[in-house]
Amino acid sequence: MKSRLVLKVNNLEESQHFYSQFFKWSEEWKDDINEIVQMRLPSGGAVLLIRGDGEKFKDYTDVAFVKPDPGQRFYIMGEKVEMLKQECIDNQMEYELEVDPGFGQLIMVEDPDGYIVSHWEELYMSxxxxxxxxxxxxxxxxxxxxxxxxxxxxxxxxxxxxxxxxxxxxxxxxxxxxxxxxxxxxxxxxxxxxxxxxxxxxxxxxxxxxxxxxxxxxxxxxxxxxxxxxxxxxxxxxxxxxxxxxxxxxxxxxxxxxxxxxxxxxxxxxxxxxxxxxxx
Structure with a gap:
């Protein structure tokens, strides 16, 4: 699967560790010069972590992809928000939680590069x-x-x-x-x-x-x-x-x-x- 989300990071190893430890993303592959890593989400999607200003990463993305800037929010759908909340509490990480009864809940965490990682979980509505x-x-x-x-x-x-x-x-x-x-x-x-x-x-x-x-x-x-x-x-x-x-x-x-x-x-x-x- 090709990635539809690309995150440019300052320190590839630090970011990879952050997402692996706190959100259970797993490494799928890494390029030979250690500038691109593709991570697999627990829900099944793929994300590229890149460093540098080159365009080589586009060889590994879908035709349509999103590349937010640090400070902007991106969404990960279908995650278990309560489990992520407990993970944040256990690791003393700051987070914001928004709950819309009957619709869904959203937990937001800032990563080492300032991206707002927003995990969304649907709740039941008739x-x-x-x-x-x-x-x-x-x-x-x-x-x-x-x-x-x-x-x-x-x-x-x-x-x-x-x-x-x-x-x-x-x-x-x-x-x-x-x-x-x-x-x-x-x-x-x-x-x-x-x-x-x-x-x-x-x-x-x-x-x-x-x-x-x-x-x-x-x-x-x-x-x-x-x-x-x-x-x-x-x-x-x-x-x-x-x-x-x-x-x-x-x-x-x-x-x-x-x-x-x-x-x-x-x-x-x-x-x-x-x-x-x-x-x-």
Missing amino acids: DKDILSLYKNGIDRIDTVLEGLSESDLDLVRAEGKWSIRQTALHLIDSDMTLFHRIKFALAEDGRVYKNNPYDPNQWEAGTNYKERSIDTEVSLFKLIREHVLTLCDRLPNALNRKIQTEDQGELTVRKMVKMVAGHSKGHFEQMEETRMIHRV
């Missing part, structure tokens, strides 16, 4: 609640943005954070990228699907979030959700339909709808927080 959360996003995006001027859309909740405009465009892009997978699962139940992860920071810069209107995108967001909900209502066994992926295994429509509904929920809350801070 089908009725999943579809309700997804549907509520259609009205909530209007409520969150209601009455904001163009200048209001550029407000941020803290230095270095995305503005309301950037956050809105990001959550809409995330809905669109996951919609592709949902539609394939609904139309071709069980098919093999090659995931193409996207880098939110590249999409933000590459499509100029900072200066774009959001009106068309908001309309698209609502239409996509209405379309998915109609299909889930009309097609038999819709939520159990699925795609098979190399890096994430089986992904059901249920899981993907819940994932994107929870993602947007978090960003709606960030935009509401920004409005509260600036009293707009």
